[in-house]
Amino acid sequence: MTNTTSEFRLEMSGISKNFGIVSVLKNVNLNVKHGEIHALLGENGAGKSTLIKILSGVHQKDAGQVLLNGELINPKNTHDGQVLGINVVYQELSLVNDLSVAENIYLHKLGASKFWMDWKQINADAQALLDSLGFDIDATAKVRDLSIVQKQLVEIAKALSEDTKILVLDEPTTVFDPTDTQKLFDNLYRLKEKGISIIYISHHLEEIFKIADTVTVLRDGINTGSRPVKEVDTDDVIQLMIGRELKDLYPSRNLELSEAPVFEVKNLTAQDTFVHDVSFSVKAGEVLGIAGLGGSGRTETVKLIFGADKKKSGEIILNGKEIKTNSPADAVGYEIGLVSENRKEEGVFLPLSIQHNISVTDFKAISGKSGFIHKEKENKNVRSLIKKLNIKTPSSETPVKNLSGGNQQKVALAKWLSIDSKVILIDEPTRGVDVGAKVEIYHLINEVAKKGVGVIVISSDMPEIMGIADRILVMQEGTIYGELSKDEFSEENILRYAIGKPLKN
Numbered sequence: 001m002t003n004t005t006s007e008f009r010l011e012m013s014g015i016s017k018n019f020g021i022v023s024v025l026k027n028v029n030l031n032v033k034h035g036e037i038h039a040l041l042g043e044n045g046a047g048k049s050t051l052i053k054i055l056s057g058v059h060q061k062d063a064g065q066v067l068l069n070g071e072l073i074n075p076k077n078t079h080d081g082q083v084l085g086i087n088v089v090y091q092e093l094s095l096v097n098d099l100s101v102a103e104n105i106y107l108h109k110l111g112a113s114k115f116w117m118d119w120k121q122i123n124a125d126a127q128a129l130l131d132s133l134g135f136d137i138d139a140t141a142k143v144r145d146l147s148i149v150q151k152q153l154v155e156i157a158k159a160l161s162e163d164t165k166i167l168v169l170d171e172p173t174t175v176f177d178p179t180d181t182q183k184l185f186d187n188l189y190r191l192k193e194k195g196i197s198i199i200y201i202s203h204h205l206e207e208i209f210k211i212a213d214t215v216t217v218l219r220d221g222i223n224t225g226s227r228p229v230k231e232v233d234t235d236d237v238i239q240l241m242i243g244r245e246l247k248d249l250y251p252s253r254n255l256e257l258s259e260a261p262v263f264e265v266k267n268l269t270a271q272d273t274f275v276h277d278v279s280f281s282v283k284a285g286e287v288l289g290i291a292g293l294g295g296s297g298r299t300e301t302v303k304l305i306f307g308a309d310k311k312k313s314g315e316i317i318l319n320g321k322e323i324k325t326n327s328p329a330d331a332v333g334y335e336i337g338l339v340s341e342n343r344k345e346e347g348v349f350l351p352l353s354i355q356h357n358i359s360v361t362d363f364k365a366i367s368g369k370s371g372f373i374h375k376e377k378e379n380k381n382v383r384s385l386i387k388k389l390n391i392k393t394p395s396s397e398t399p400v401k402n403l404s405g406g407n408q409q410k411v412a413l414a415k416w417l418s419i420d421s422k423v424i425l426i427d428e429p430t431r432g433v434d435v436g437a438k439v440e441i442y443h444l445i446n447e448v449a450k451k452g453v454g455v456i457v458i459s460s461d462m463p464e465i466m467g468i469a470d471r472i473l474v475m476q477e478g479t480i481y482g483e484l485s486k487d488e489f490s491e492e493n494i495l496r497y498a499i500g501k502p503l504k505n
Helices: 048-058 078-083 101-105 121-132 147-162 178-193 205-211 236-241 298-307 330-331 345-348 356-359 375-388 406-415 434-452 464-466 493-500
Strands: 006-018 022-033 035-043 061-068 071-073 086-089 166-170 198-201 212-218 222-228 261-270 276-281 285-291 311-319 321-323 335-339 423-427 453-458 469-474 481-484
Touching: 006 048, 006 469, 022 035, 022 048, 022 061, 022 198, 022 212, 035 048, 035 236, 048 078, 048 086, 048 101, 048 147, 048 166, 078 086, 086 147, 086 345, 101 121, 101 147, 121 147, 147 166, 147 178, 147 335, 147 453, 178 198, 178 205, 178 276, 198 493, 205 236, 212 236, 236 434, 261 298, 261 453, 276 453, 276 481, 285 298, 285 434, 285 464, 285 493, 298 330, 298 335, 298 423, 330 335, 335 406, 356 375, 356 406, 356 469, 375 406, 434 464, 469 493, 481 493
Parallel strands: 022 222, 035 198, 035 212, 086 166, 166 198, 285 453, 285 469, 335 423, 423 453
Antiparallel strands: 006 022, 006 061, 061 071, 212 222, 261 276, 261 311, 311 321, 469 481
């Protein structure tokens, strides 16, 4: 079946997919033009990832057809998809940590020669590609030594090393600062000019209106509409996504804070990273935001506090007493929790059930005097958190790997909300989370703070951190450069501090 006159590069029509008795996609259509940036939106669990996995060959459709340049296609695996020119950069990274950047980029070509590998040429080609994209990354560096932002950029470079006709980006900017995001957009404009079609999945709605030509929205596995972006606004898109208006994205915070801090760090300096002389305090019930550009030391600072990185000097003080967090186990013992930005590797145990993930931090509370787990108590606690966080799952026994990215993030949060933490460190709280779920998480952060917990939140999303924080610290080159009170919050002020400039008078 061929239709060479079609204006569309990609035509997916009547796509349906079931997993057992669960219907994930129901008669979905998606049409993408040549050289178009097409936004694909929807809440977590709406079916976006499943649709893309059918396109790329990860899953097989139950019904419908897919046309590429007018030709009927049916990729059986990801290799088939890549041969057709379909490349996907997934929200969850799939790099090999022990290989170099260049080896990861050209992994599909390694071993193609029967005689030897021209490592000099492979490294040179990878470096040229990275440089052409404006990414400041050493092609010979080991991937395990890169930041999460750099790893995301390597994933994008890897996809663009292929002969790509359709590039799918699934939440590409969740850990990007505005500079990295703009670099990505500049590259996408260039790819669009070359005729490459781009499917762009994001929960950052403001990005859609900056970069996309067309938007298609899924809700509960059904296509609720495709519109030119210039014909819709944010409210229109949200209503298509969740079927209702969304009000009060950021909950009001009118808490009276205690004078004494619940948590302090003084002159904190890392042994193996560039974090140095970090000092700040957080009061009971306060939400303290930490902002800064990628590579400013935000993530490294909370890892240092949590004992995941080694401290060289400085003090960590909880309720007026110095504590030693030489390991994450020490931090948990002091009732300090960390929700990592990298949930796949550090935030959840993907093969384990939701129940086991949530319970893992609080065996003491769900165990009897004998040390055995009290199942009724555990089940009640887990069911309560699944309901409170609106985790979309058929059962608490569902493995976390089977959940959407946003629901995995909720599980990562739930395991720390299940215990009576004194301090919670949250790195990118809504990474990969849809707009409806963001509101739920913001309200949960508020609820936790109301209990007198000190909450420290890192976010690359400036409207988010201004919307939920009581104060914002801005990091630059491994230390705190400046502090903003509520009446000083603005994107300009955050960026000025982030690049090492004083505020305007």
